[in-house]
Amino acid sequence: MPSIAQNGSRNTTQSRKQKPVLKFSNQPRSAADVIARREIIKRQRESLPIASVKERLVQEVKNHDILIIVGETGSGKTTQLPQFLFNAGFCPDGKVIGITQPRRVAAVTVAKRVAEECGVELGQKVGYSIRFDDNTSSSTRIKYMTDGLLLREALLDPYLSRYSVIIVDEAHERTVHTDVLLGLLKNVQRARVKSVNDHVIVNNKKASNSITNENGKGAECTTLLKQCQRKFPPLKLIIMSASLDARLFSEYFGGARAVHVEGRQHHVDVFYTLHAETDYVDAALITIFQIHLEEGPGDILVFLTGQEEIEGVERLVQEQLQKLPEERKKLLTVPIFSSLPSEKQMRVFMPAPAGYRKVILATNIAETSVTIPGIKFVIDPGFVKARSYDPVKGMESLIIIPTSKAQALQRSGRAGREGPGKCFRLYPESEFEKLEDSTKPEIKRCNLSNVILQLKALGIDDIIGFDFLEKPSRAAIQKSLEQLFLLGALTDDCKLSDPVGHQMARLPLDPIYSKALILASQFNCLEEMLIAVSMLSVESIFYNPREKSAEAKTAKKCFASPDGDHLTLINVYRAADELLQKRRMELSTEKNEKNIKGKNEKIVRKWCKENFINSRSLKHACDIHRLFTPFVPPFFLFSLRLFYFLVGFIYKF
Numbered sequence: 001m002p003s004i005a006q007n008g009s010r011n012t013t014q015s016r017k018q019k020p021v022l023k024f025s026n027q028p029r030s031a032a033d034v035i036a037r038r039e040i041i042k043r044q045r046e047s048l049p050i051a052s053v054k055e056r057l058v059q060e061v062k063n064h065d066i067l068i069i070v071g072e073t074g075s076g077k078t079t080q081l082p083q084f085l086f087n088a089g090f091c092p093d094g095k096v097i098g099i100t101q102p103r104r105v106a107a108v109t110v111a112k113r114v115a116e117e118c119g120v121e122l123g124q125k126v127g128y129s130i131r132f133d134d135n136t137s138s139s140t141r142i143k144y145m146t147d148g149l150l151l152r153e154a155l156l157d158p159y160l161s162r163y164s165v166i167i168v169d170e171a172h173e174r175t176v177h178t179d180v181l182l183g184l185l186k187n188v189q190r191a192r193v194k195s196v197n198d199h200v201i202v203n204n205k206k207a208s209n210s211i212t213n214e215n216g217k218g219a220e221c222t223t224l225l226k227q228c229q230r231k232f233p234p235l236k237l238i239i240m241s242a243s244l245d246a247r248l249f250s251e252y253f254g255g256a257r258a259v260h261v262e263g264r265q266h267h268v269d270v271f272y273t274l275h276a277e278t279d280y281v282d283a284a285l286i287t288i289f290q291i292h293l294e295e296g297p298g299d300i301l302v303f304l305t306g307q308e309e310i311e312g313v314e315r316l317v318q319e320q321l322q323k324l325p326e327e328r329k330k331l332l333t334v335p336i337f338s339s340l341p342s343e344k345q346m347r348v349f350m351p352a353p354a355g356y357r358k359v360i361l362a363t364n365i366a367e368t369s370v371t372i373p374g375i376k377f378v379i380d381p382g383f384v385k386a387r388s389y390d391p392v393k394g395m396e397s398l399i400i401i402p403t404s405k406a407q408a409l410q411r412s413g414r415a416g417r418e419g420p421g422k423c424f425r426l427y428p429e430s431e432f433e434k435l436e437d438s439t440k441p442e443i444k445r446c447n448l449s450n451v452i453l454q455l456k457a458l459g460i461d462d463i464i465g466f467d468f469l470e471k472p473s474r475a476a477i478q479k480s481l482e483q484l485f486l487l488g489a490l491t492d493d494c495k496l497s498d499p500v501g502h503q504m505a506r507l508p509l510d511p512i513y514s515k516a517l518i519l520a521s522q523f524n525c526l527e528e529m530l531i532a533v534s535m536l537s538v539e540s541i542f543y544n545p546r547e548k549s550a551e552a553k554t555a556k557k558c559f560a561s562p563d564g565d566h567l568t569l570i571n572v573y574r575a576a577d578e579l580l581q582k583r584r585m586e587l588s589t590e591k592n593e594k595n596i597k598g599k600n601e602k603i604v605r606k607w608c609k610e611n612f613i614n615s616r617s618l619k620h621a622c623d624i625h626r627l628f629t630p631f632v633p634p635f636f637l638f639s640l641r642l643f644y645f646l647v648g649f650i651y652k653f
């Protein structure tokens with residue numbers, strides 16, 4: 001390992017220089033540029049491994065209602081297959097091909113790419129739909145979305161009748177939503193076939209009667225049958241990933257056919273450390289600078305476990321950069337994690353300024369499906385933050401655990417999307433061999449209250465009998481049922497209660513928070529509860545750096561409430577709000593909204609820094625607070641609107 005980070009002290013002062021910024025090019029492209037870009041994309045698509053098996057894949061989908069497709073990362077599954085199917089006529093009568101992704105950022109960026117490949121405006125033929133952001137229209141035929149969103153659609157349309165094909169992408173991730181979705185899609189397939197069969201029986205009876213009665217009736221029945229078949233054609237279901245256990249999925253779907261797409265577009269060299277690293281953050285830092293100083297051009301993607309770790313590494317990179325000669329300082333850090341507002345997440349997809357190398361510090365949000373242009377190097381310390389559930393205590397927590405082999409494969413797959421790449425795994429090869437093959441399904445390590453609420457809302461009352469790909473433990477199901485019962489979401493006979501259970505199922509929140517909001521309106525503290533729930537829904541509000549721990553504790557005391565942490569969080573939110581209200585008065589003569597926003601952002605960031613508050617988390621909490629409002633049950637929406645009107649409570653950092 002090189003010396004720079006090992007020898008360097010971490011306590012150097014930060015540069016006062018402005019950080020270079022990432023900018024979208026908003027220059028209109030000339031017609032020649034557009035034609036050249038189209039030509040490049042056309043060639044890229046033709047060279048993808050999946051392109052050579054296009055006809056075969058289309059035929060497989062025609063022949064089988066359920067198909068499992070396994071293909072190398074970057075082989076073209078996510079972007080190409082939906083286009084092949086669309087062109088082969090899989091969208092008759094305005095039907096839609098739906099592709100689910102476990103993560104929002106993947107749904108958005110892949111849809112953008114496919115719209116560009118098709119030469120259409122995003123939201124027309126190709127669109128995406130994620131919670132709080134629907135970019136589709138009546139002409140959308142290829143729709144990327146999160147698996148959670150499709151589950152919510154099923155609440156409104158149990159036949160998912162708009163879809164002719166549903167592709168469950170990145171199924172190896174085994175999120176709770178994916179697992180529930182698979183069981184549900186199995187039911188939808190059966191229900192559609194049954195619905196058509198029922199019509200066949202009814203119509204056959206009518207038709208045989210009509211031969212002896214009126215001839216015209218027979219034709220009418222045939223037309224009705226055709227209409228029914230058009231409304232409910234068999235649902236084609238495709239399960240895809242680069243790293244799924246095909247046998248498990250095939251057995252679950254009654255021996256479904258699995259096909260493998262051979263070939264990888266670009267080679268990725270994988271390197272391991274000789275010995276186990278005692279501090280993977282330090283090892284990651286060393287590797288970043290090793291690449292920066294010794295390798296050719298290309299951006300770096302580093303996988304870390306969470307926001308705090310990412311922000312810590314960001315600071316360390318800045319500190320180390322100060323020790324380099326001017327011409328070597330052109331390294332730009334860009335973070336991405338789930339609680340980062342989406343416009344900030346999108347910064348990782350922007351090119352670095354000329355001469356700079358971009359280093360993206362990411363959680364596993366960037367692990368699957370996404371293509372980040374420019375990435376040539378991946379650094380994988382081999383850890384991930386995952387949910388863990390203790391059914392005895394009923395407690396859920398986040399713990400840092402080693403990744404699975406499947407995750408390691410996905411991570412290395414992020415290099416080599418535009419050309420050959422390199423992946424540095426920060427552990428010895430012998431450790432890789434010890435990793436689990438696949439990630440433990442989330443459904444086996446989380447509180448199931450939300451899932452149960454959703455299933456009940458879908459009319460599935462027998463949770464233990466539900467056809468899960470892998471059943472969660474009986475103890476976990478029972479504990480969650482108990483919890484829902486205590487929250488008043490279930491009746492004595494275990495049905496969804498009316499109205500509380502139904503209201504809770506509608507809110508996209510943890511059931512405890514949903515119930516808290518419902519009760520808050522009765523206790524006249526809805527305003528406080530909305531703030532508390534928003535603040536509890538983000539990563540830690542308080543920032544506690546190791547080297548300034550005493551100062552951070554003193555700062556926290558200013559907000560502390562003797563009545564508990566929730567009120568402490570409300571105090572923080574209100575103090576920030578007060579600051580903004582004051583600023584708004586001071587800036588009352590300023591007309592330009594953009595200027596006001598910019599100035600406010602700066603002030604809040606400064607205030608956060610002084611008070612050891614995590615400004616990103618606070619901003620995210622404010623965003624959530626704003627977004628929750630439409631989901632609050634209608635019976636107290638009025639009071640909420642009135643509240644907004646009276647106090648003029650408008651948050652805009």
Ligand SMILES: Nc1ncnc2c1ncn2[C@@H]1O[C@H](COP(=O)(O)OP(=O)(O)OP(=O)(O)O)[C@@H](O)[C@H]1O
Binds near residue numbers: 044079080265368418
């Ligand atoms: N936004 C993008 N910008 C540039 N190239 C892209 C983009 N999205 C996809 N590509 C190109 O298309 C290729 C195929 O991507 P696609 O996501 O379809 O592969 P995949 O087989 O689904 O991979 P994975 O299993 O990793 O999700 C990528 O390797 C890359 O070359």
